[in-house]
Amino acid sequence: MSATLPLPNEIELSPDGPIPGEAPVGPLGPAGSRGSSRARATNSYLAHVARPLMSSARASHPRITAQMIRAMRPGVNRSLTALCPVPTGTRAVEIRERFDGGEVRGEWVTGTHVAPGPIHPDQRIIYYLHGSGYVVCSPRTHRGLVARLSNRTRMSAFSLDYRLGPDHRWPTGGDDAIRGYRWLLSQGFRPDQIVIAGDSAGGHLAFDLLAANHASGTAQPGTMVLFSPLYDPTFSLAVDFQRAGKRDPIIDAVAAQRILKLYTHTADADHPRMRIRLTPDMDLPNTLIQFGGLEVMGADARTAHRALVRAGATSVLQEWPDQGHVFQMFSRLAPESRHALASAGQFINAAHPF
Known part of the structure; x- marks a missing residue:
């Protein structure tokens, strides 16, 4: 990482180490370090773009919000x-196959730094679960991010196209994520050679997949990397964090809670596929979690980190100063995005050497 940029606040924990409380992790960079001016400008721009959606979702009837999401999604x-x-x-190759009583949709994304040629089952790969609030985005919106992660790791990535609300309801997206992982195994890819990665809602999908693998006796992926992961799909963690004084430049927690409800609908908040419970008897992958220091979903990131450690996993948590939600997407706008992806690539390559 460049010496001119602040390093993330970071802590690495093993099952034998201490479990962090709510207090902020001590910074590795200079005390009081700030993000770049370009990052702050990016946050201001994204706040301006997101404001109409957040304001409308906060004030509208759910039926109107659903209509608005359908209209605004493109x-x-x-x-x-x-x-x-x-x-x-x-290189991007679309996949659409019938499998295990359903359909697997997505695309293989291969960066320019990956050797050309067909993808073989003996290769290391990334299984990417995009964010969405469970209502927007697709592999196409995230192709740039996934391609950059592919370049950093020299791995091809399968980016899943899962079903979204309000047209589909919980747990269809989770079912698709589980089916996609098992499809990869059926293609001959070894679990220990698979890196599961995702952002935002993709984080919740990843935890759901780990719990489903444990329940079915399916081998777990070797490594996990999550950007601004959603851990609580009721969004209560984020709402409480906002009411305690956190002011996210992009996401209004109450509005986002209403948007998520278009997917979760009447799901019981304590259902084990809503509130994922990680337990010490699970074989959990070593994990890196990155989140922006400004985002209201920082509470989800910290809770996910603690849940992993309490369940016996090793987890690295990085809080990047002055960054917003899934800032890793905006590499052309802010240098921290590039540095965070470099850190993620180093983490993956350390676990999966060439």
Whole structure:
């Protein structure tokens, strides 16, 4: 990482180490370090873009919010795609196959730094679960982010296209994520050679997958990397964090809670696939979690980190100063995005050496 940029606040824990409380982790960088001016400008721009959606969702009846999401989704997706362009030379191959009583949809994304040629089952791969609030985004919106992660790791990535609300309801997205992982295993990929990665809602999908694998006796992926993960899909953690004084530049927690409800609908908050319980008898992957210091979902990131450690996993938590939600997407706008992806790539490559 560049010496001119603040390093993230970071702590690495093993099952034998201390479990952190609510207090902030001590910084590795200079005390009081700030993000770059470009990062702060990016936050201001994204806040301006997100404000109409957040304001409308907070004030509207759920039926109106659902109609609004359907109407705004194409424009939101186009904007995100433009803000996170795909590196030149990236290869993307669409997949749509019937499997295990359902359908696996997604795309293989291969960066320019990955050797050309077919993807073989003996290769290391990434299984990517995009964020969405469970209502927007797709592999296309995240292709630029996934391609950059592919370049950092020299791994091809399968980016899942799972079902979204309000047209589909919980737990269809989770079912798709579980089916996609088992499809990869059926193609001959070894679990220990698979890195599960995801952002935002993709984090909750990843935890759901780990619990499902444990319940079915399916081998777990070797490593996990999560960007701004959602841990509590009721969004109560984030709402409480906001009421305690956290002011996210992009996400209004109450509005986001209403948007998530379009997918979770009447799901019981204590259902084991809503509130994922990680236990010491689970074989859990070594994990890196990154989140922005400004985001209201920092409470989810810290809770996920503690849950992993209490269950016996080794977890690394990075809080990046002055960054917003899934800031890793915006590498053309802020240098911290590039540095965070470099850190994620180093973490993956240390676990899966060439």
